[in-house]
Amino acid sequence: CSPQFMTVVSTKKYNIARGLPIVHHQGYICEIPADHRFPMSKFTKVLDCLLKDQVITEKQVFTPEAASKDLVCCVHTEEYVNKFFSGKTTTEEQRRTGFQWSEGIVSRCRLETGGTVLATQIALERGLACSTAGGTHHAFPNYGSGFCLLNDLAVAAKLCMDSSVPKKKILIVDLDVHQGDGTAFIFGNEPNVFTFSVHCGKNFPFRKQQSDLDVSISEGVEDGEYMDIVQTYISWLLDSFRPDVVLYDAGVDPHKEDELGKLKLTDDGLFQRDHYVIDTVVSKGIPIATVIGGGYTRDIDKLASRHTIVHRAAAKVWQRRSL
Ligand SMILES: [Zn+2]
Secondary structure, three states, X not given: OOHHHOOOOOOHHHHOOXXXXXXXXXXXXXXXXXXXXXXXXXXXXXXXXXXXOOOOOHHHEEOOOOOOHHHHOOOOOHHHHHHHHHOOOOHHHHHXXXXXXXXXXXXXXXXXXXXXXXXXXXXXXXXXXXXXXXXXXOOEOOEOEOOEOXXXXXXXXXXXXXXXXXXXXEEEEEOOOOOOHHHHHHOOOOOOEEEEEEEEOOOXXXXXXXXXXXXXXXOOOEHHHHHHHHHHHHHHHHHHHOOOEEEEEOOOOOEOOOOOOOOEEOHHHHHHHHXXXXXXXXXOOOOEEEEOOOOOXXXXXXXXXXXXXXXXXXXXXXXXXXX
């Protein structure tokens, strides 16, 4: 994969001082059946919530481009990408992803991947940037799984890694409650990408892959114990692996009200977690891009608000450190 496939970013464009950069596209959502378990409408509600609560203004919002076929083929096989883009995946392959194929699904996945790529590029220039989607960590090179069709984190990491000589080192911090199995598999033999996953062991995916560091935790863990684990590893990883950039999957599915999570974190626990991760990385002068990850609650407004915790934590870090 070559840097020529990077979305063209003007260096000056993102240097305008206007607060924490947020990456969002209205096309992060698409039509799915009304009774579908996936909370599709949350992505636009996340932005609405941030604007309504004046965490950000519209001037802080950047619009990504759809990831091209060449770009996603950095990580995915050409055969899979051709099948997925053209609607030729089998019924069984679609069943595994949780979505029936549609042009809308392709478009939204390409934009979501483009969003994580753009957030990473802006983070490299400004120190910190957040998407309002992303974290599709169950997608493998040749198939999608668990609501994940294209692995946005892996595409952003691969592109970033290959965009300089010597290669950049990327740390992927995956605190979604489910293991980042696709990402772990993709970078299994890649020394420049370190995959760190903290997840509930007794949860999907039941066949785990091997991350560079997996912390499998028990069902029912609460805020204090969870934070101890995060604090134990983050500083140590930053000092020992010394990444050039961090990609952070801030899934809210460890929340006690999450339908798929099995852990017992509170909103405050999630805020403390996100603030700790972002502040610690930024304090060491390392750029960090965040994605929202998983979150499954029928009350979409509540869920969308919960997903803004990472943006609120990032805004606080941004303000205090005057980035
Ligand atoms: Zn998850």
